[in-house]
Amino acid sequence: MSQFKELAHNIWKGRSGYLFIAPGYLAFIAFLLVPLLFAISLSFYRSSFDISARQFVGFEQYIRLASDPVFKKALINTINYTLVIVPATLFISLVIALLIDPLDMRIQSFFRGAFYLPGVAGGVILSVVWLWIFNPTYGLLNYVLGFFGIEPVLWLSNAPQSFWAVVFVVLTFTIGQPIILFLAGLAGIPKDVLDAAQVDGANDLQKTFFIRLPLLRPVILFVLATQTIQVFQLWEVIFMLTRGGPYNSSTSLVYLIYQTAFISAKYGKASAIGVVLLLIILVVTLFQMRFWKDTDL
Amino acid sequence: MSEMPIKYRAAEKSVKLIGFIMLTLLAVSFLLPLYWMVTGSFKLQTVTMSVPPEFFPSNPTLENWVKLFTGPWPVWRWVINSVAVSLLTVVLVLLISSLTGYGFGKKKFPGSNTLFFVLLSTMFLPNQVMMIPLFLLVRSLHLTDSTLGVYFAMALPMLSSPFGVFLIKQFCSTIPDELLDAAKIDGASEWATYTKIVLPLLKPALAALAIFTFNQAWNYFMWHMVLASDKFQYTIPVGVSFIARTPAYGKTITDIGLSMAGGTFGAFFMVIFFIAFQQYFIKGITFGAVKG
Numbered sequence: 001m002s003q004f005k006e007l008a009h010n011i012w013k014g015r016s017g018y019l020f021i022a023p024g025y026l027a028f029i030a031f032l033l034v035p036l037l038f039a040i041s042l043s044f045y046r047s048s049f050d051i052s053a054r055q056f057v058g059f060e061q062y063i064r065l066a067s068d069p070v071f072k073k074a075l076i077n078t079i080n081y082t083l084v085i086v087p088a089t090l091f092i093s094l095v096i097a098l099l100i101d102p103l104d105m106r107i108q109s110f111f112r113g114a115f116y117l118p119g120v121a122g123g124v125i126l127s128v129v130w131l132w133i134f135n136p137t138y139g140l141l142n143y144v145l146g147f148f149g150i151e152p153v154l155w156l157s158n159a160p161q162s163f164w165a166v167v168f169v170v171l172t173f174t175i176g177q178p179i180i181l182f183l184a185g186l187a188g189i190p191k192d193v194l195d196a197a198q199v200d201g202a203n204d205l206q207k208t209f210f211i212r213l214p215l216l217r218p219v220i221l222f223v224l225a226t227q228t229i230q231v232f233q234l235w236e237v238i239f240m241l242t243r244g245g246p247y248n249s250s251t252s253l254v255y256l257i258y259q260t261a262f263i264s265a266k267y268g269k270a271s272a273i274g275v276v277l278l279l280i281i282l283v284v285t286l287f288q289m290r291f292w293k294d295t296d297l
Numbered sequence: 298m299s300e301m302p303i304k305y306r307a308a309e310k311s312v313k314l315i316g317f318i319m320l321t322l323l324a325v326s327f328l329l330p331l332y333w334m335v336t337g338s339f340k341l342q343t344v345t346m347s348v349p350p351e352f353f354p355s356n357p358t359l360e361n362w363v364k365l366f367t368g369p370w371p372v373w374r375w376v377i378n379s380v381a382v383s384l385l386t387v388v389l390v391l392l393i394s395s396l397t398g399y400g401f402g403k404k405k406f407p408g409s410n411t412l413f414f415v416l417l418s419t420m421f422l423p424n425q426v427m428m429i430p431l432f433l434l435v436r437s438l439h440l441t442d443s444t445l446g447v448y449f450a451m452a453l454p455m456l457s458s459p460f461g462v463f464l465i466k467q468f469c470s471t472i473p474d475e476l477l478d479a480a481k482i483d484g485a486s487e488w489a490t491y492t493k494i495v496l497p498l499l500k501p502a503l504a505a506l507a508i509f510t511f512n513q514a515w516n517y518f519m520w521h522m523v524l525a526s527d528k529f530q531y532t533i534p535v536g537v538s539f540i541a542r543t544p545a546y547g548k549t550i551t552d553i554g555l556s557m558a559g560g561t562f563g564a565f566f567m568v569i570f571f572i573a574f575q576q577y578f579i580k581g582i583t584f585g586a587v588k589g
Contacts, residue, residue, distance in 0.1 A: 014406025024397025032457040035430035099316040114324040120571040121564040122516045124534040128541040128560035129334035138346045184583040274426035
């Protein structure tokens, strides 16, 4: 009884705290938590445009997804996009950041801006110009490749190329953010540590491998985690360049969710795909968090 | 080792020079698509389809820009829509995040840790999953029937901002408790403490959050695409995507020059915004990821 009284007293004492968090927490419940739970429940229904007429079907959506070739293709593509784009982004941005780091502050901020600028313009805008660059007959890319004796490539209308075209365009704007993070991380490395290594006769390459990279570990893990989640949600470049085609060769899970929910109005099926994506991201995040634990962030 | 340093230094210098040249080449190639888009907007249709391509427009034309501004697309309306949606989102996110972040950062109440953990654990969820129920909600409330309703609907999924709450909570921990206690002793109400003491101290964090949120809201493409039902409701990215819209697999491009003018027009606002607020962009990105 006294325990209950104490809790009630503490709640009453902390009432201003509850009032302060109320607006944000109500928004969180209304626009994130409830929609999330509703989406999960919707995945157990068959539903078309009029969702009030939805029918409960249990796990049927999931069972059907398991033998759906388009879903399988989207799932495999999403994993492939992640396996290609995330390491490439990490490597390219790390190299660029290491090259920028020793320069003067003013030149640093110029390069930092230059590499971040495509990301500011956004994937949609960049895709507009890439549609032209990828054009097989009068696009810039095939013209340049012609100098190396490469025959014109049908970038967007042939099967393996469309996947790589999407990868390429995504890489032009994902590296900006990691570069900024790595530069901030590099700037935080204590100067005396590097000087001590210098005195010990370490060259620049040795300093990079034995001091800079180990100290950047937390930032690298952070970039790895955030980039993975972002690439799992890859959509707009596919929408702009290939519409998932040809024959679903460049589609992704999120593109399939868009298509299923907002073009075909199959809300139950789309929710089921969404739940699968959610579970994958959950597993990957939990897995990566095990690495986080080892570093004191 | 003692005879080596001079040699090393010379080698390091040349390595740095090679690095600088490599960086310049890389930067140029990453900016090339943007250059191609801007110059393309000044090329005639025949020139955009000519081989070899013209690297610099020899006969620059304003035809595409005239078409863009006088054609059937209400491009200035899209600017108004984008600015309205982004500003509305920023105002609501700042209000909500600052209140909630302060509550979690400085107030003690039973269950605060659990509540915060639940909020934070949703930070990395794919928002496309929540879009389906939110879309059904917006549809059943007929929010897209009015302009104001569309703006609010477009801001809706960003209102729950775990990142914003997290950022403000972390920033609040730099505010000394003594300061807040002193205000209490002086008889300031909870609300006065928040508006007169906490908010001014939060200014740098709020500025970074504002810039970050504005950019995010501006590029919230899928949600805008789903909601906008006619061309007067498009935001800039949606409108530009319609101008450049091609049949599947990119078989034909209708009007390249016009597309490039649209793309340039669409990129212009965010690029200016970025140049003006570059330092806040960087603060927003590096916050939480890098110590210091």
